[in-house]
Amino acid sequence: MKLQGKSAIITGAASGIGKEIAMTYAREGAKVAIADLNFDAANATADEIHAAGGQALGVAMDVTSEDAVNDGMAAAVAAFGGVDILVSNAGIQIVHPIEEFTHADWQKMLAIHLDGAFLTTRACLRHMYSSGRGGSIIYIGSVHSKEASLLKAPYVTAKHGLIGLSKVVAKEGAKHGVRANVICPGFVRTPLVDKQIPEQAKALGISEADVIKKVMLKETLDGEFTTLQDVAETALFFASFPSNALTGQSLIVSHGWFME
Numbered sequence: 001m002k003l004q005g006k007s008a009i010i011t012g013a014a015s016g017i018g019k020e021i022a023m024t025y026a027r028e029g030a031k032v033a034i035a036d037l038n039f040d041a042a043n044a045t046a047d048e049i050h051a052a053g054g055q056a057l058g059v060a061m062d063v064t065s066e067d068a069v070n071d072g073m074a075a076a077v078a079a080f081g082g083v084d085i086l087v088s089n090a091g092i093q094i095v096h097p098i099e100e101f102t103h104a105d106w107q108k109m110l111a112i113h114l115d116g117a118f119l120t121t122r123a124c125l126r127h128m129y130s131s132g133r134g135g136s137i138i139y140i141g142s143v144h145s146k147e148a149s150l151l152k153a154p155y156v157t158a159k160h161g162l163i164g165l166s167k168v169v170a171k172e173g174a175k176h177g178v179r180a181n182v183i184c185p186g187f188v189r190t191p192l193v194d195k196q197i198p199e200q201a202k203a204l205g206i207s208e209a210d211v212i213k214k215v216m217l218k219e220t221l222d223g224e225f226t227t228l229q230d231v232a233e234t235a236l237f238f239a240s241f242p243s244n245a246l247t248g249q250s251l252i253v254s255h256g257w258f259m260e
């Protein structure tokens with residue numbers, strides 16, 4: 001098992017990509033804290049992991065709240081005796097053309113994606129630094145960390161920002177044995193994406209089938225969605241990498257949608 005003896009905290013892990021990463025880490029022997037706004041769903045995910053023989057803890061956490069993040073991190077550290085891996089994953093999507101975006105929606109997007117990443121990183125680093133055992137911080141970026149799309153101004157802005165944050169964490173964390181990297185997935189069928197399909201169809205004046213074919217998967221090499229497992233395997237790779245050589249990087253998993 002690749003993560004035996006490790007403890008991980010994963011935000012937004014009650015659903016979608018975060019949940020798959022949590023199940024994968026638990027199968028590989030990690031103790032996982034399922035930190036989510038939706039506490040009932042977080043506990044349900046933790047129950048699934050227990051039923052499969054793993055160790056997990058549901059944690060109520062709004063990643064935009066300084067107190068909730070600090071308290072949730074402290075609860076996970078107390079339960080597991082430390083933290084070795086943070087996956088900053090919680091996220092939402094709101095799509096509009098820029099001229100129709102409300103300031104409130106812009107701020108909400110940046111709060112969840114960027115304030116959430118900052119607050120969880122800070123709380124986690126304090127524990128990682130004081131324990132002296134180093135760690136791995138993984139941000140769930142997106143192809144939109146590298147590329148833009150119509151209707152997604154705050155999302156693209158925030159996802160690009162995660163690359164900058166990760167590079168600073170890599171530089172500052174190095175002397176403490178902490179590495180930081182970003183995963184940049186293409187479209188994955190989760191509630192976040194399923195919600196966008198009708199919204200984009202309406203905003204762009206096209207059918208839902210065309211949103212999938214001509215917008216979401218248009219630039220992929222094979223017309224395929226990236227899967228939950230594709231992203232979870234990449235998160236396992238970063239978390240279990242055996243040295244601190246792999247830091248400050250971003251890895252695109254998108255069926256070739258974007259290449260660099």
Ligand code: NAD
Pocket residue numbers: 011012013014015016017018035036037038061062063064089090091092112140141142143184185186187188189190191192193
């Ligand atoms: P999802 O909707 O399935 O899951 C998101 C989870 O985040 C939910 O459990 C939700 O309760 C939680 N959450 C929302 N706001 C929160 C908050 N303030 N505090 C704590 N938890 C909160 O979405 P997903 O598709 O699995 O997305 C996870 C991450 O992956 C997001 O950062 C998203 O931007 C990114 N991503 C998704 C895709 C995709 O195609 N699905 C592609 C690239 C990147």
